Amino acid sequence: xxxxxxxxxxxxxxxxxxxxxxxxxxxxxxxxxxxxxxxxxxxxxxxxxxxxxxxxxxxxxxxxxxxxxxxxxxxxxxxxxxxxxxxxxxxxxxxxxxxxxxxxxxxxxxxxxxxxxxxxxxxxxxxxxxxxxxxxxxxxxxxxxxxxxxxxxxxxxxxxxxxxxxxxxxxxxxxxxxxxxxxxxxxxxxxxxxxxxxxxxxxxxxxxxxxxxxxxxxxxxxxxxxxxxxxxxxxxxxxxxxxxxxxxxxxxxxxxxxxxxxxxxxxxxxxxxxxxxxxxxxxxxxxxxxxxxxxxxxxxx
Amino acid sequence: xxxxxxxxxxxxxxxxxxxxxxxxxxxxxxxxxxxxxxxxxxxxxxxxxxxxxxxxxxxxxxxxxxxxxxxxxxxxxxxxxxxxxxxxxxxxxxxxxxxxxxxxxxxxxxxxxxxxxxxxxxxxxxxxxxxxxxxxxxxxxxxxxxxxxxxxxxxxxxxxxxxxxxxxxxxxxxxxxxxxxxxxxxxxxxxxxxxxxxxxxxxxxxxxxxxxxxxxxxxxxxxxx
Numbered sequence: 001x002x003x004x005x006x007x008x009x010x011x012x013x014x015x016x017x018x019x020x021x022x023x024x025x026x027x028x029x030x031x032x033x034x035x036x037x038x039x040x041x042x043x044x045x046x047x048x049x050x051x052x053x054x055x056x057x058x059x060x061x062x063x064x065x066x067x068x069x070x071x072x073x074x075x076x077x078x079x080x081x082x083x084x085x086x087x088x089x090x091x092x093x094x095x096x097x098x099x100x101x102x103x104x105x106x107x108x109x110x111x112x113x114x115x116x117x118x119x120x121x122x123x124x125x126x127x128x129x130x131x132x133x134x135x136x137x138x139x140x141x142x143x144x145x146x147x148x149x150x151x152x153x154x155x156x157x158x159x160x161x162x163x164x165x166x167x168x169x170x171x172x173x174x175x176x177x178x179x180x181x182x183x184x185x186x187x188x189x190x191x192x193x194x195x196x197x198x199x200x201x202x203x204x205x206x207x208x209x210x211x212x213x214x215x216x217x218x219x220x221x222x223x224x225x226x227x228x229x230x231x232x233x234x235x236x237x238x239x240x241x242x243x244x245x246x247x248x249x250x251x252x253x254x255x256x257x258x259x260x261x262x263x264x265x266x267x268x269x270x271x272x273x274x275x276x277x278x279x280x281x282x283x284x285x286x287x288x289x290x291x292x293x294x295x296x297x298x299x300x301x
Numbered sequence: 302x303x304x305x306x307x308x309x310x311x312x313x314x315x316x317x318x319x320x321x322x323x324x325x326x327x328x329x330x331x332x333x334x335x336x337x338x339x340x341x342x343x344x345x346x347x348x349x350x351x352x353x354x355x356x357x358x359x360x361x362x363x364x365x366x367x368x369x370x371x372x373x374x375x376x377x378x379x380x381x382x383x384x385x386x387x388x389x390x391x392x393x394x395x396x397x398x399x400x401x402x403x404x405x406x407x408x409x410x411x412x413x414x415x416x417x418x419x420x421x422x423x424x425x426x427x428x429x430x431x432x433x434x435x436x437x438x439x440x441x442x443x444x445x446x447x448x449x450x451x452x453x454x455x456x457x458x459x460x461x462x463x464x465x466x467x468x469x470x471x472x473x474x475x476x477x478x479x480x481x482x483x484x485x486x487x488x489x490x491x492x493x494x495x496x497x498x499x500x501x502x503x504x505x506x507x508x509x510x511x512x513x514x515x516x517x518x519x520x521x522x523x524x525x526x
Contacts, residue, residue, distance in 0.1 A: 021402070023393045210389045213351075214408035214450065215379035217372045297371075301351075 022207060028200040032229055035192040036236025036281045037243070043185045044244025044279050050178025051273070052264045057171030060164060067139070067160065070130040072100075074154035083128050086152045090132060094145070095139030102129045127154075172287045187232075189281065190288040195227055197292040208300060222293035226286055233285025238276035245274055302327055302489060303348050303381070304425060309356030310343055317343050317419055321357070321519045323512070325458060325491060327490075330484045330507050332500045333493040334522060341493035342516065344463050348491065349381045351376045379407055384450025385409040388443045390435035397422060397431040400449045402458035407454065418453065425449045425479065441472030448479055458489035465496055473499055481507045 070090065083101050089097035102110075107129060108119050125298040141159045148155040201208070204225075211221050249263050266273070303325040310318045318340045325348070326332065331520045333341050346352040350361055350369065357365040361377045362492035369377070400422060404414050422431050425445035430438060438446060444464050451459055459480065465473035477499060484490045484507055494500065500511060 005449040020394070020398070021391060021393075021405070070337060109347075187523060206389075210391055210402075212375065213378065213383055213385075214406055215375050215454070217375040221405050226395055 010117040011038060017265070019227055021222055022200075022204055022228065026200060026203060028196040028203070028230075029232060031196045031199075032193055032232040032285065033236040033239075034191060035196070036285065037240035038234045039185050039189040039192075039243040040240025040277050040281055041247075042240075042273050043182055044241055046181035046185060047263055047277070048248055048266060050175050050182070051266060051270050053171045053174035053178060054185025055267070057168050057175060060171060061168045066134045066138075068134065068139075069158045070148065071127045071158065072130065072131060072152065072154050073127040074128040074155070076125075078154070079128055082152050082154050083130065086130055086148060086155045089144075089147055089151055090130065093139055093144055095135050095137050096144075097133045097135045099130055102131060119185055119215050119230060148180040168186075186280070186284055190284050192232060193229060193285045194292045197225060197289040198296060200225060200297040203292060205300070208297070218294070218297045221297060222290060226289045227292050229289035230282045230286035232277055233265045234282035238279075241274050241277045244277075245271075267299045303400045304360040305344075305347060305354075305357065305358075307357035308347060308359055310340075310347060310352060310430050311355045316517055318347075318514070318519075319356070319517045321347075323348075323519060325327070325489050327457065327489055328484070328487050328523050329390060330481075330503075330509045331491045331492060332509055332522075333514065334495055334497070334500065334511060337495065339514040341495075341514060342462055343450065344519070345383075345491070345493050349383055349460055350377055378485045379403065379454050380457045382448075382454065382456040382459040384444065384447045384451045384459065384464050385413070386463040386466045388435070388447040390443070390446070395434055396427060396446050397436060399454055400446060402450060403454045421449050421453055426475075440467040441469070441475070443477055444468055444473050445479070448476065452483060452488070452526050456488065456490065457514075459483055461490075461492045461494075463494055464492065465494065465499055470498075474502065477503050478506075 070086050071084050072079060072086055087099055090096050104121050107126060108117075108121055110129075111119055111126075139213055141157065141161075145157050148157055211224075236256065251265055303323075305321050306321040308318065308323075309316060310319040323344075333344060335341050343352065347366075348355055349357055350359070350366055353359075361369070361374075362380060364373060364377070366374075391402070394402070397418065401411065401414070401418055404411055405420075408429070419428075422428055425448060427442060427446055428482065429447065430442055430446075435443060435446070444467075448459075448461075448464070451461075461480070464476055464480075468476070480490055481503060482490065501508070503509060504511075505509055513522040515519055
């Protein structure tokens, strides 16, 4: 009789008796676990892509939105005078917070990625660059261009709009692509788990017949499958997320030279976001199995 | 309790049963006979709501079968114990778990039912086999386990479909004694069988009504039974 007590203990509330009535083995268990793990792994990368492109768009947007560059191209001997004239114009322009000419070392650093170190700037006809920082209100770019054209013939104003906007747009699209990928991963996970759940329900048709014979309601039968698949979705999601995070950690660290690609990862509190993937995988598995179970049970006699 | 009024059932264009009227009153004992394929199992399935009649009306505990939802049917099944010839167990659960299954699916407090379960397993003589898996049981043991599962919810009626079809005479008699005992406790019994010797043996101990399906119609059996 001790055995019977053991049996009853397995059916006790909290021990999910509904789970016990479905045979534990079957290929659907492996399929669900693998699908959830693979999709969670991909979801980590999609999330990282979204966040990285988001950071990129913000950086480009913020850093470049409030700055402009004045380029002075003048014959040797007039460079200093035209630079000084341009600075005077800028100092008296409403909306310009500050303006300063880059020194030779800064200009050499800008060109170093293309020409290497020790560039002899004094022997090359390199234009002088003036970095302009705007106030919050900004300046009238068209008006400034006209003034510069009148007073400093060799000055050209570049307010970055021309190339900043497409970059920010591209980064925003990439971010959207990342979120879209996450949605598609969720939908694909739901579809795969639905198929697995339907296969499990079909394979256990005899179990369902017996359960109905002894008075089980559809909700009870559905729960037996739903809880199991949700648990597998959660476990697979956790496994895939862990592997995805390890893979992200293994990426080279973000460096200026590497640009966007080496910045593909999580920073700061963003490392907490992948923790949402396993419960979401569990929820998706729960919803997909519940829907599949209800549809299948409705069709069964 | 279970009433059939002018019930017909057709499947695939052919009529399996026609114009069947039957009332299973509380505490009554019925045998249902007829040759193989005559529709005994179909009639039993109509009686516990597994089939919906194509003509006439089936009422389970006062409810029209056609108007019952699947959950209503499930609730009615808890009041009707069913024993199939092939028993229909869950082979990954042991005998005690299978017998306790109706309690589990109905959300009953299983600890509170432990004494009843022990008593029931003892009553059907399976105390030593409680931990065995269904495939390890003999035909007679399976039938007794199925009977225990059918009555663990203390149903109002027990329906058995050829319960002695796969077991020897001695085991058949033992099973019949259990069914008669249940009837004496006030349970309604309906047994579908083609074993006329079993019916005669039962009639010596309990008042029964013997029905026969012939030509897709239900009729009272002759005096020879």
